[in-house]
Amino acid sequence: MLVRRGSRNAGLAACAALLFATTACGSDEGKQSAASPVRLYGTDGNMQNSFVKEFDGQTKLLDGMKGTIPLTPLSEDFKDRVTSQDPGLTDFxxxxxxxxxxxxxxxxxxxxGSTAPAEIAKQINGVTTGGERCDSIKACLPIARTGTDIEYRGVSLNRGGFTEAGEPSTASYATMHFGEQAKLEDGKTEFVGAGDESAASTQAPPAPKKQVGGKTDRRDGSPLKIGGLLPQTGDLSLAYPPMAAGAKLAMREINDAGGVLGEPAIWVDGDDGTNPDVAKATVAEHVAAGVHVIIGAGASGVSRAVLPDVVAAGLVLFSPSNTDAGLTTIDDQGRYFRTAPSDILQGRALADVIMRDGPQKIAIVARKDSYGEGLQGNVRAELERAGIAADRLKLLTYDPPAKPDSPPVDFSSGAQEIKQFGADAVLVIGFGESAQVIKALDSAGVQIRH
Structure with a gap:
């Protein structure tokens, strides 16, 4: 469980321990010098080995950076299976x-018993709650073919099922650390759980249908077509390789297990570009191709932009990585689902990680979109709840590049603000472009603790 109640006391104790090395822990006396080393923190958008590619010859800036990502402890078997789809994977x-x-x-x-998106949507929550428990595609598909309700417990969904809003009731977060070689140190990874299994939906889905024999009946709309809407390009493209490998593995194992409704399921590739315009064009292509379920988008803001188009087309949008808490209550007409947990849960995990180090003045920098500003607000609320006064927090945002060929983020003025504020902790919420924020801090003379 998350450590929260004692976090403020732990922070004050840490500050007291550094009394003679840095500054006092009082009010005016506790203001830190602009030259005090700053600890860097990150989130799921940048706490990845692939983030290092954004730094060219400045990878030293990442040494010591730490943060949280939604991540379940993965079995070696799953890692081997997903790596078999992409032997060059550096992240999962x-x-x-x-x-x-x-x-x-x-x-x-x-x-x-149908590929009709409306009928699929009615079954999705129920796949994860109640019924006969099974823990793999190979085990679950034969049970489903008999018309027996199931409770799928897979790789990330291994505790609680979906809530009525179509998202995980529980989650696991990993605390990650960049080491001296600007590489995430697996040996330092810690896992914390969040959420409540009792929040899972108790609403029964429609009665499942039994597949008659192994023969195809095209009246059910088969074959099932699943479209990708993942970040092949754009600011979130650093997260694409493990996503693509996970998709390839799932499709292979579904078809190795006999497919869906007597037919091999079909994957229709597609890019969201980490950009609403690119994603909307891909959605239109999927509609024309007869896709039933769209897997994506990568970024929460992109899903917000395309969801009206998906709903209007009568399809299902199922994201593996949207964390914007506001998507829980969005008007989706029952067509939007996600396997990623809400940022309300990640906000608590991040605040806990930061408070362990006993910071006195914290700057939170976020990309200006629903993901960045939403998570920024959640972390701020948790830090204030832990005892950090509002005047010890500074919130800044930046506009992410609108297009791939747009000029890089210019955070020089924001870096100067952080320097003058005297922050001793900086949380950077963003994707690949957030490397510009860290570079700007260095250029402004902010001393980064390694």
Whole structure:
């Protein structure tokens, strides 16, 4: 469980321990010098080995940076299976969530006895709650074919099922650390749980349908077509390789297990570009191609932009990586689901990680979109709840590049503000472009603690 109640006392104790080395812990006396070393923190958008590529010859800036990502402890078996799809993988972030989103979609179609998106949507929550428990695609699909309700427990969905809003009731977060070689140190990774299994939906889905023999009946709309809407390009493209590998693995294992409704399921590739315009064009292509379920988008703001188009087309949008808490209550007409947990949970985990180091003045820098500003607000609320006064917090945002060929983020003025504020902790919430924030801090003379 998350450590929260004692966090403020722990922070004050840490500050007291540094009394003679830095400054006092009082009010005016506790203001830190602009030259005090700053600890860097990150989130799921940048706490990845692939983030290092954004720094060229300045990778030393990442040494010592730490943060949280939604991540379940992955078995060596799953890592081996997903790596078999891409031997060059350096990260596994969201590979399990993509895998489970596709698995749940396929199982929902099998139980519905139809590829009609509306019928699939009615089954999705129920796939994860109640019924006969099974823990793999290979085990679950044969049970579903008999018309028996199931409770899927896969890779990321291994505790609680979905809530009525179509998202995980529980989550696991990993605290990650960049080491001296600007590489995440697996040996320092810690896992914390969040959420409540009792929040899972208790609403029964429609009665599942039994597949008659192994023969294809095209009146059910088969074959099932699943479209990708993942960040092949754009600011979130650093997260694409593990997502793509998770998708390939799920599709392979579905078809190795006999497919859906007597037919091999079909994957239709597609890019969201980390950009609403690119994503909307891809959605239109999927509609024209007869796709039933769309897996994506990568970024929460992109999903917000395309969801009206998906709903209007009568399809299902199922994201493996959207964490914006506001998406829980968005008007989706029952067509939006996600295997990633809400940022309300990540906000608590991040605040806990930061408070362990006993910071006195904290700057939170976020990309200006629903993901960045939403998580920024959640972390701020948790820090204030832990005892950090409002005047000890500074919130800044930046506009992410609108297009791939747009000029890079210019955070020089924001870096100067942080220097003058005298922050001793800086949380950077962003994707690949957030490297410009860290570089700007260095250029402004902010001393980064390694």
């Amino acid at each position: 972030l969201y590979s399990a969530e993509v895998y489970d989103a596709i698995a749940v979609s396929a199982l929902a179609a099998q139980l519905a």
